[in-house]
Amino acid sequence: MQHNPSQGSNASKPEPGTQPGHTQAGHPQAGAGLLFLREEEFRIAQDKLFFAFRDLNAAPDAILHELGYGRAHHRALHWIGRMPELKVGDLLLILGITKQSLARVLGPLIREGYVEQGKGKVDRRQRLLVLTDKGVALERRLFEAARERLAAAYREAGGPAVEGFRKVLRGMTTEQGRKYLDALEAARSQKGPRILT
Amino acid sequence: MQHNPSQGSNASKPEPGTQPGHTQAGHPQAGAGLLFLREEEFRIAQDKLFFAFRDLNAAPDAILHELGYGRAHHRALHWIGRMPELKVGDLLLILGITKQSLARVLGPLIREGYVEQGKGKVDRRQRLLVLTDKGVALERRLFEAARERLAAAYREAGGPAVEGFRKVLRGMTTEQGRKYLDALEAARSQKGPRILT
DNA sequence: AATATATGACAGCAATGCTGACTTATGTGC
């Protein structure tokens, strides 16, 4: 995950050790077989989401750390890159944090020239966020750090699996989040295919 | 996400607002169509993983907050529940944090009777972690809070999609993480089916 | 007996959440 050089005597042996893994936690008195099977499947989803998240963020985290930034900065860069001219209010809704928490992350990004804010045309109270060239470059660097892992996963799993992957993740997302996913998709139908064909 | 009652004047309108979503961030001069298509697919994975994670944790977070705990406590409870008699060292490797960070989370869980530690039989330096009844109950409560969302996702997406979902997530996981996933799977082949049939 | 390992504990620092309170600019309704 992070930086764990030697120190006193922290964890060491990278061997997972033969864990029994009883999968206890529940099953008071069996009987409703299908119910428990279902439950185990949900727990598997949690297990795997945890590991995927952990391992996908490891490389970007290291880069961010060098720059004195953290994951919160990455999230902001990601979403501003994904939706240029994103309004501050939308970014808050996406991230699910308070204005004050965002400020601490966005402030430095703006001051150090990774993000710029324009005034809204329709509503001039709004600030529309965009990445500067420097911001695009950093976002790209972070993306490339995770890319290999993503590519390997897609390659190993194959096209149909990827489709299922996306379908399930969408299913776990609230209606609010889906609106943003849909907006991205709509943007793709306009601009994406043009590149391909 | 968290608790955001009214305060001064924070974010308000829950309307996503019609975001353009140019999907800029990159594409200097097009040409290698397939490459960029590929890139967009990876970015979609990041988008969706973010939302799924955000929305899946919202309900458990609220419960944890009531108890004065946080996500870190949830992660510990989850993994100890999944792998009873988990060694402290293994938990550290799974979570990817330092011993000192774990201590702050595990200490309270033990003191308040959610987790117990037994001495290792083979190596008596080891502490084997298990959930107490109280711990099982809390873990279950947290699980149930996320369950509905998981169930909806699996239902909407369907069996083959779920298979793909798991395959892709595994692909994003390092070899180290896969060992633990495999250990869980091995445990299932021993005990799981017995319940079903 | 010497050394290595598994765990625990103390101290201090950093990143990133939160709440509360207040300001400034701008839009809207009447």
Added chain:
DNA sequence: GCACATAAGTCAGCATTGCTGTCATATATT
């Protein structure tokens, strides 16, 4: 045009959860 609402920013203080460094204790290993 005035009253009120909304978008955004800012200051202050607190909590959670990471990190580093240092040291202690029990138990294996050689």
